[in-house]
Amino acid sequence: MAHPRLESCLALHRADRLVEAEAGYRACLADGIDxxxxxxxxxxxxxxxxxxxxxxxxxxxxxxxxxxxxxxxxxxxxxxxxxxxxxxxxxxxxxxxxxxxxxxxxxxxxxxxxxxxxxxxxxxxxxxxxxxxxxxxxxxxxxxxxxxARHAEAVQVLQRLVASAPDMLEAWRDLATAQTALGQYQAALKSAERAMRLAPSDAEVSLQHAVALLHAGQTRVAIQRLEQLQADPQAWVWLAQARLRDNDIEGARAAYEHAAARDPDDPFIRHFMAALGGELPEQVEADYIRKLFDDFAARFESTLVDALAYSAPKLLPRFLAAHGADDANRILDLGCGTGLVGAALAAAGRTIDGVDLSERMLAHARAKGVYRELHAAELLQFLNGTRLCWDLVIAADVFVYVAHLAPVFAAIHSRLEPGGWFAFSIECSDGPDTQLLPQTGRYRHSPEALVRELAAAGFDQVQRETLTLRMEMGKPVAGELLLARRG
Incomplete structure (x- = not known):
């Protein structure tokens, strides 16, 4: 049985008379009442x-x-x-x-x-x-x-939760997030709408709802909602992305300028402002890539493979086999990410090393147990700083973050054994040798220009294959696989 004075304080606390309850608790402590x-x-x-x-x-x-x-x-x-x-x-x-x-x-x-x-x-x-x-x-x-990244299981748990506790705001918000990670955009929008009904004046809930509208293809409505949330720096970033999706380049630039004024050191904002400004930097800032993939690591595989139908890990081994390049024993996986490609190429007797900027992505790759060594490094610095050589170097979905590939090709050539192979994927430019798309922040390359650069670096026997790399905003992303041999 609690002390009568403590019981009185507890009653005040239960009645939400917190100032009086706190004073009472402290008086109890002063008098030796716990x-x-x-x-x-x-x-x-x-x-x-x-x-x-x-x-x-x-x-x-x-x-x-x-x-x-x-x-x-x-x-x-x-x-x-x-x-x-x-x-x-x-x-x-x-x-x-x-x-x-x-x-x-x-x-x-x-x-x-x-x-x-x-x-x-x-x-x-x-x-x-x-x-x-x-x-x-x-x-x-x-x-x-x-x-x-066990999003399907999370959705099941959260659906049970909201069924038993339909007013649990956090559960509805988390359900919308998990459904988005699975590409279930219409379901995510319904969950975000339910959260909005529970907390219509909450700025974070309103932002999540606006983003759900954007993912669900309701771009104009999303823009209207985001324009009402301009006190939030992240709302400016999403407004810029929504305007880009609506092909409003000037409006997107203005939104990013507002975002930059509030957070000038954000690498995402700096990167997309460069893309909108028509700049073509040597490569994407390392800070941008590291932050992008550190934040993305936990849901990387479910998003790319399940929601966006990412095809490179499945097609690359077949492409190598079709051209007699599948007999390598020592492989370097540049930009290895979570190890999707390394796992696809793993076989008895093979040694695979991986390099990636993101420590969190490397943690997922390490868990697959297929790599001999994993290095957290920028790829060109790694290539120029090692004396090791490999029979095969692969770079799947990596060069979308590098503008000028000639120095990279030369460094890879120097780290291949004579007769070694180099295989990589690109997103295809529809005009210039290199494009930086403001909508995605990624580079697209002309395959013909890259064939010339491969030859200049000392490669020959170049093979090419067109493919759809992934789906994005419901549309296929055109790409190519390229394979070249060290002459």
Missing amino acids: AHLPLSALLLQQGRHDEVVALLEPQVATHGDNANLAINLSIALRKSGRNDDALRVARQTTAQAPGHPAAWNAQGLAALESGDAETALHAFEQGLRLAPGQLALDLHRSKALRHL
Whole structure:
């Protein structure tokens, strides 16, 4: 039974009379009445995370057997930026109180914050074994599934959640995100509309709804909605993208200028402003590529393969075999990403090395277990800095981020064994030797111009094959596979 004074404070707290409740809790503490747990809950409710840490760290250090205090401390540590400490406290708590579902939830959230989605998923599932159907645990489990690119499973979990809790805003928003990752744009729009009905004045919800309209092909309506959200820097970026889709180049440029004024260091904005300005830089900024694919890593394969019908990993091995270039034992996978192509080429006796700018993409590639070595590096710097040689160098969907390929071709030639092969894909230009499309921020190349550059670098026996690289905005992206041999 709680102390009568503490009971009075709890009643104030339940009545949402938070100022009076806090004063009462603090008076209890001053008089030796233990009010640490409810006071920490009130402070968490108000987002005063540093105060919770100051309140609870000494208590947990001396009363480590109080799981509820430790759970609140872990939450506050995570939200105040001390995630390593949050994870440590949560792990200690699950070890001491393995039957406490909230402790597993705290551990899962801290693991997810650190990027360890597998550990997070395990923690949430442990919590759900103890408390089946607990809504917060199910919601957080769906987040871990999305981080692991298991979007179809996440959709199933979230659909069950919104069926049982139709007013759960975060579940509707996450459902729209997962459906978008699967290319289910009409379903995502319906989920975003439901979220809008629940929170019509929320700026983030409104932005998500506008983006869902854009993905669903309602470009003009999306533009109208985005023009009403101009206080949000990200709304300017999406407005620029929507105007590009509507072929309004000047309007897109103006939107990017507004975005740049609010965030001048954003590599995405800088890159697309260069594309709209008609510039042709040597290559896409490394910061842009790294951020693009670090952010994209978890959903890369499901988006490209499932939603956009990315074909290079399937077609490249056949292309090599058709031209007698499939007998290589030492392979270098440039821009290896998550390892889709490496996995397609893996065979007994083969050694495959990979290079990519994105550490998060490399983590997914490493998990496939097909690479001997993986290097986080810019491709030209890597090629010029290594003494190793390979029988085959591949670059699938890489040169869309490089304008001038002659230096790259020369560096690859120097790292191939005599008679070695070089295979790569391109998006095809419909005119100039090189185009930088403002709609996509990617380069397109003329195959005829590249054949000349390959010859100048010392390659011969060039083979070409046309293909559809992927679908984009419902339309096929025309490309080619090219194969050349070191002479």
